[in-house]
Amino acid sequence: MTTNQDEQLARELDALLTAQLKGQPTPAISPELQAEARLANLLRQSAAAVEPESLFLARLEADLVAAAAVETAASSRTDLKQRMPASRPSFWQNLSQNIKETFTMKRFVFAFGAVAALIVIAFFAWTAWRGGQGSEPDVIANVPTTVAETPMPAEPTAGPAEPTINPELLPTLPSLAGASGLGSGFGGGAEDSSKMMATDPLSGTQYVLNTTLPIEPITAVVYDTANQTVYTLDDVARLASLFGLSGPIYTETYYQEPGNEWTPSPVYQIFDGSRQLAVGDIYFSYMDNSGLVNGSADPMPFAQAGPIAEAYLRERGLLDFPYQMLSQNGYDIEIRRLVDGRPAIFPEIQVSVSSSGLVWAVFSNPMRNLNPVGNYPLRSAAEAWQFLQEQGVNFQSVFYSTYPGPEFAQPPMPVDAQDYRYWQRQYADGQTVTLYPYPMVFLPVNSDAAPRIVIDQYLLTGPAEELQAIAAYVGRQIRVTGVVMGDVQQTAVYKVIELASWEPAESMVEYTFREGVVSRSGDQATLVVSESESYVIPDAPADLNDGERIYVSGWIDAPGVFNWQGMGIVAVEPASSEMMPVDGFVFQRIGQVTIDQVELVYAVISVYDEATQTSRFLFSPAWRFHGTTDRQEMIDIYVQAVPDALIASPIP
Amino acid sequence: MQMIATQLINAAEPPPLALDDMALVQAAKRDMSAFSGLYQRYASQVYRYLLVRVGNVPEAQDLTSQTFMAAMQGLKSYRGQQPFPAWLLGIARHKVADLYRRQRPDVGLEMAEEVAADADSSLEDATNRRLALEQVARKMQTLAPDRAEALTLRLFGELEVAEIAQIMNRNEAAVRMLVFRGLRDLQAQLNVAWEDES
Numbered sequence: 001m002t003t004n005q006d007e008q009l010a011r012e013l014d015a016l017l018t019a020q021l022k023g024q025p026t027p028a029i030s031p032e033l034q035a036e037a038r039l040a041n042l043l044r045q046s047a048a049a050v051e052p053e054s055l056f057l058a059r060l061e062a063d064l065v066a067a068a069a070v071e072t073a074a075s076s077r078t079d080l081k082q083r084m085p086a087s088r089p090s091f092w093q094n095l096s097q098n099i100k101e102t103f104t105m106k107r108f109v110f111a112f113g114a115v116a117a118l119i120v121i122a123f124f125a126w127t128a129w130r131g132g133q134g135s136e137p138d139v140i141a142n143v144p145t146t147v148a149e150t151p152m153p154a155e156p157t158a159g160p161a162e163p164t165i166n167p168e169l170l171p172t173l174p175s176l177a178g179a180s181g182l183g184s185g186f187g188g189g190a191e192d193s194s195k196m197m198a199t200d201p202l203s204g205t206q207y208v209l210n211t212t213l214p215i216e217p218i219t220a221v222v223y224d225t226a227n228q229t230v231y232t233l234d235d236v237a238r239l240a241s242l243f244g245l246s247g248p249i250y251t252e253t254y255y256q257e258p259g260n261e262w263t264p265s266p267v268y269q270i271f272d273g274s275r276q277l278a279v280g281d282i283y284f285s286y287m288d289n290s291g292l293v294n295g296s297a298d299p300m301p302f303a304q305a306g307p308i309a310e311a312y313l314r315e316r317g318l319l320d321f322p323y324q325m326l327s328q329n330g331y332d333i334e335i336r337r338l339v340d341g342r343p344a345i346f347p348e349i350q351v352s353v354s355s356s357g358l359v360w361a362v363f364s365n366p367m368r369n370l371n372p373v374g375n376y377p378l379r380s381a382a383e384a385w386q387f388l389q390e391q392g393v394n395f396q397s398v399f400y401s402t403y404p405g406p407e408f409a410q411p412p413m414p415v416d417a418q419d420y421r422y423w424q425r426q427y428a429d430g431q432t433v434t435l436y437p438y439p440m441v442f443l444p445v446n447s448d449a450a451p452r453i454v455i456d457q458y459l460l461t462g463p464a465e466e467l468q469a470i471a472a473y474v475g476r477q478i479r480v481t482g483v484v485m486g487d488v489q490q491t492a493v494y495k496v497i498e499l500a501s502w503e504p505a506e507s508m509v510e511y512t513f514r515e516g517v518v519s520r521s522g523d524q525a526t527l528v529v530s531e532s533e534s535y536v537i538p539d540a541p542a543d544l545n546d547g548e549r550i551y552v553s554g555w556i557d558a559p560g561v562f563n564w565q566g567m568g569i570v571a572v573e574p575a576s577s578e579m580m581p582v583d584g585f586v587f588q589r590i591g592q593v594t595i596d597q598v599e600l601v602y603a604v605i606s607v608y609d610e611a612t613q614t615s616r617f618l619f620s621p622a623w624r625f626h627g628t629t630d631r632q633e634m635i636d637i638y639v640q641a642v643p644d645a646l647i648a649s650p651i652p
Numbered sequence: 653m654q655m656i657a658t659q660l661i662n663a664a665e666p667p668p669l670a671l672d673d674m675a676l677v678q679a680a681k682r683d684m685s686a687f688s689g690l691y692q693r694y695a696s697q698v699y700r701y702l703l704v705r706v707g708n709v710p711e712a713q714d715l716t717s718q719t720f721m722a723a724m725q726g727l728k729s730y731r732g733q734q735p736f737p738a739w740l741l742g743i744a745r746h747k748v749a750d751l752y753r754r755q756r757p758d759v760g761l762e763m764a765e766e767v768a769a770d771a772d773s774s775l776e777d778a779t780n781r782r783l784a785l786e787q788v789a790r791k792m793q794t795l796a797p798d799r800a801e802a803l804t805l806r807l808f809g810e811l812e813v814a815e816i817a818q819i820m821n822r823n824e825a826a827v828r829m830l831v832f833r834g835l836r837d838l839q840a841q842l843n844v845a846w847e848d849e850s
Contacts, residue, residue, distance in 0.1 A: 007825065010832035014813055017831070021810050036835045039842070040807060043788060047808050050785055052699040056713050064691055064720060068684035510726070513746045515821060530821075553750055568752075570797070 009033055013040075020044060170374040172648040173222060173620055175396045176640050179345070179603040202393045202400060208594045210627070213381040217600060220378055220621040220641065221340060223370040224607075228616070230281040233446065236268045239279060242316045243286050243362075245272040248449040250442035255475025269442060271452065274492035283365040289492035291352070291360020298355045299331035305353035309333040312359045313349065323348075328403055337367055339602050339619055345638070346604035346617075367604075367617060376621070376642050381598050384623040384639040397640035397647070402590075402633045422568040423541045424457075425554075429486040433497065434479065434563075436509040436555050441474040455480055455497065456565070459489060462499030470502060477505040513553045514562060515570060520546040527552060527562060535562035593635055595627035600641060673736035680727055687724050694737055695720070698744050700785075701809040705748045705801075707789030715751060719744040738815035741805060745819060791841045799834030806831045 012029050016037055019026045021044070029037055231239075236249055251266045268279045274290040292298065299305070306325055313319045313335070322338040335349035344367070352361035379387070393400055427433050437455035444451070450464040451471040460467065460480065470478065482497035489496060516529035518537075525540030527550065537544075537552065538561065544550070554564040605618040621641040629635050640647065676693070679686040698719055703712040722743050723730075730739055792800045798820070805816045806827075813831075817824045 006829065006832065010825075010828040013832050013835065014828045017806060018812070036832075036839055039839050040835055043807050046785055046788070047700045047704070050700055050703065051696055052713065052716065053709070056716075057695060060695070060713075060717050060720065061688060061691060063717065064687060064724060065685060067721065067724060068687055510722070511750065513749055551749060553746075 013037070016040070170376055170646055172646055173373075173376075173618065173642055174605055174607055175647050176399055176603050176605065176620070176622060176638065177396050179399070179605045179620070179622075179638075202590055202593070205392075205590045206592045207385075207389055207625075208592060209385065210594050210596045211598060213385060213598055214600075215380065215382075218378055218380070219375050220342075220600065221375050222373040222621070222642070223339060223602075223619040224373050225367055225370060225617045227369040227371050228282055228367070229369070231268075231279050231284070233268065236270070236277075236279045239284055239286075240270050240277055242318075243275070243277055245270045245275055245277050247272050248444040248447040250444055250452055253441045253443050253471070253474050268445065271491075273490045283363070285364070286362040288358060288360040291354040291356075291358045292492065293354075297331075297352060297360075300353045300355050300357065302327035302330055302333065304357075305331065305351075306333055308353050308357055309351035309359060313351065313362070318349065318362075318364065339370065342600055342602055342621075344602040344604055344619055345622075345624070346602075367619075370619065373618070376646060378600075378621060378641040379623075379639075379643050381600075381623050384641065385598075385625070388625065388637060388639055393637070397644070398637065400635060400637040402629065402631075402635045421543075422566070423544070425539065425565050425567075427484045427495075429484055429495075431484050432481065432500070433484060434481045434557070435497075436477055436479055436505060436511070436557065438475055438477050439470055439473060441471045443471065454494070457494065458484070458497045459491070459494045460499055461485075461496050466499055466502070470499075473504055477509060479503050479505050479509070509555050509557060511553065511555060511565075513551055515549070515551040518544055518546055518548045518550055520544070534560070536560060537562055537564060537567075541567070590629045590631060590635075592630045593627055593637070594629075595625045595637075597624075597626040599624055599626075601638070603638060603640075674732055677727065677730060677732070677736060680724075684724065684727075687727065690723075690736065690740075691720055694740055697737065697808075697810055698740060701741060701804055702744055702748065703785055704789045704792060704804050704808045705745075706751065707786055707793065711751065715744065715747045718747045722747070734818050735812075735815055737809070738811055738819060741809045741811060741815075742819045744809075745801070745805075788838070788842075791838060794841060795834055795837050799830050799837060802827050802830035803834035803838065 009030060009032060012027075013033055013036060015027050016029055016033070017040060018024075020041060233249065240246070240249075247270050250269045250271070252269070265281050270277045275286070275288045277287075278285045300308070306327070310319070310325060310333075319335070322341070324336045324338055324343045326334055326336065328334065331352070333351040333353070334347035335351070336346060337344045337348050346365075346367075348365060348367055350361070350363045351359060354360050388398060391398060435456055435458075439460070440454040442452040442454075450467045453460040453467055453470055460470070460482070462482075480497070480499065480502045482499045482501075485496040485498050487493075487495050514527060514529050514533075514535065516527045516534070518540075519526045519528050519534075520540075523540075525537040525544060526534050527537050528534045535552075535556070544567070549570040551568055551570055552562055552564040553566040554562060557563050600621055601624045602619040603622045605620055606615055607618050608615050622638040623641050625637040625639070627635055673690070673693075676686065676689045680690060695716065699712055699716045702715045702719070703709065706712055706715065719740065723740055726743070730736070734742075792804065795803070802816055802820065805811045805819065806813070809816075811819075813824050813827050816822075816831075817827045820827065822830070
């Protein structure tokens with residue numbers, strides 16, 4: 001297609017989109033645009049139906065109102081200036097920063113969370129991403145599932161249940177929609193009235209059964225964790241001892257706007273060189289950053305890592321329940337609890353082992369004190385199989401996840417990703433720097449130790465009274481000048497800045513961005529944003545080339561100079577009329593699934609109680625149909641085993 | 653929850669529909685509590701744009717918060733040089749860039765956090781649509797960045813080509829081409845086929 005033709009089609013499409021966005025009659029378009037036009041319409045309709053969660057909207061509005069009140073008060077003062085609380089970290093930002101602090105913003109194989117529901121959700125996301133139609137760039141070996149021996153006593157509260165009682169007396173259960181680890185997909189079920197062939201890979205799939213359907217069990221006990229206790233400070237000390245950490249226990253403190261009483265649940269943290277431990281209400285995570293290589297995981301294959309992880313956990317008394325050990329990516333170890341002999345599809349413990357044999361990450365969401373909810377009748381495996389054939393994947397009672405098998409070919413990297421370059425500004429040891437951070441502050445809970453203060457990518461050290469004063473400015477911008485000292489605390493992640501001076505930022509120094517073209521003259525680099533706007537780029541990378549289009553992020557704290565902290569290449573639209581090659585991966589529907597194993601498992605559903613604002617987990621049985629796809633992937637399809645009559649909101 | 657409800661009652665009254673954006677901006681410059689009107693008007697639009705750009709609800713929420721906080725703080729510098737939604741989405745765009753700067757480039761999808769399971773399980777349609785957008789977001793990340801950006805601003809940010817051109821520092825023809833090629837690439841990625849309606 002020639003450039004002129006493309007341009008004509010682009011104009012037609014633009015006219016169409018304008019009409020659609022304004023709700024006006026749409027103009028006629030060329031046949032070549034029909035598919036794109038329908039897709040655009042579908043995308044807009046999908047987007048229009050998505051609204052932010054009401055609680056989030058309300059909270060943000062409250063934050064804005066509070067911030068506005070402070071701003072109004074500040075603007076009326078003529079003596080001591082009071083800065084507006086700029087960018088007070090939202091809950092997710094705090095969480096994100098906390099996680100980033102905990103995990104040092106490095107590549108981490110497991111998706112993780114810092115709140116109970118988020119833990120479940122994060123694994124859901126990780127599995128969903130991995131199951132996302134095989135879009136992973138990594139080749140992943142097929143790994144066996146190892147059912148570990150269980151010399152320890154059986155699950156203390158998951159004993160044999162009473163015989164079935166009247167189903168009418170059983171509480172209804174939520175659907176599998178809130179469960180973790182079951183994967184996700186796109187689109188609808190077998191019948192779609194929009195006549196669009198959904199992008200869901202299992203739309204129209206043929207299912208072939210290549211095994212015998214089990215005839216048992218006919219009932220199963222459903223459990224929950226309603227009686228689970230939260231971790232105390234004594235637990236934190238005990239866990240720290242388990243992992244050999246010593247030092248003060250900290251919690252992160254947050255900026256509190258006047259009138260905003262909301263605070264997140266405390267996460268207790270201990271920092272000991274390269275190792276750190278974070279303990280939330282019902283989870284903990286341990287990490288040794290020395291297990292990373294250049295900030296990335298350097299994993300040992302599961303076959304060797306599994307026994308190491310198992311021994312490590314057992315030595316610390318963390319494997320005191322029947323379990324199954326496996327790996328879905330060929331490296332990281334998952335410990336799944338066996339409940340009444342059946343695996344819970346939830347990684348109760350996740351372990352990462354480096355190639356040197358170091359256990360460098362342990363994440364645990366212990367499911368303690370399982371409480372029987374009731375002994376529920378089940379639809380049979382045959383009924384579940386029939387249900388799957390008739391209903392397909394509906395993301396309420398039927399889910400699936402795919403993961404690469406040994407035959408899955410790695411798609412080539414997209415052209416853009418291969419050409420991507422990014423630089424993060426590195427300061428030399430001994431260099432004096434000026435930053436405009438919003439400090440993260442961790443205060444000790446059981447000692448008179450100095451606050452632990454993190455500013456951007458650095459730990460801040462200095463006189464205790466200065467750190468105490470800075471701690472009062474948590475979440476608000478300050479100006480810090482100090483000397484970069486290297487990783488003197490041997491964190492394997494953070495360099496230290498030795499404080500020289502600091503002051504509150506009288507007015508916000510915005511962390512900002514510019515995009516432009518590089519102009520190099522010798523060692524000096526200039527970013528040309530426009531004819532009237534350009535900046536000197538200090539300490540420009542040696543491999544930043546003249547004429548490259550880049551974006552920079554950082555501060556403009558001196559006229560004509562961009563104090564950059566990050567820099568990346570901006571992909572340039574090719575001048576040629578040829579379209580950029582589509583990346584090597586082509587999304588495909590699954591034509592056939594062959595099932596070779598059927599068993600009853602437990603899905604773990606996160607249930608949030610609005611009244612008490614607490615979360616609990618529900619262990620609900622599901623039939624797992626395991627097999628392979630015609631794309632040479634592994635697939636697990638989960639069908640809710642509890643009949644619809646006992647589900648709170650079943651699909652009609 | 654009770655505290656938040658109280659704050660909403662005491663917040664600035666919703667603006668009359670007849671007030672255009674500039675009037676709201678001027679009102680907010682005089683009395684920042686009026687910023688709520690702009691927030692209520694554009695929160696969903698900004699959120700949808702961010703959801704498609706980052707692919708998950710927690711980060712979309714976080715960036716939405718950052719965007720509106722930054723917009724409120726920088727409102728004094730807004731002089732109507734571009735339509736307010738374009739200015740707002742420009743801020744959102746930079747917040748996305750900042751997020752990606754703070755993450756390793758090759759971590760993006762692996763670090764994706766999933767949306768919180770809504771306790772109200774009757775919202776199945778919303779869940780499916782949300783999943784659909786997240787799926788689209790994942791596919792968007794395989795497109796050329798400029799195409800993905802232009803397409804997202806056009807379809808989900810609901811901006812005019814001229815506004816996008818200003819944000820992306822391109823001419824309008826280039827933006828139209830980016831949108832067209834981005835949509836065509838996305839079409840190929842999703843491998844969407846259409847049955848005959850007859």
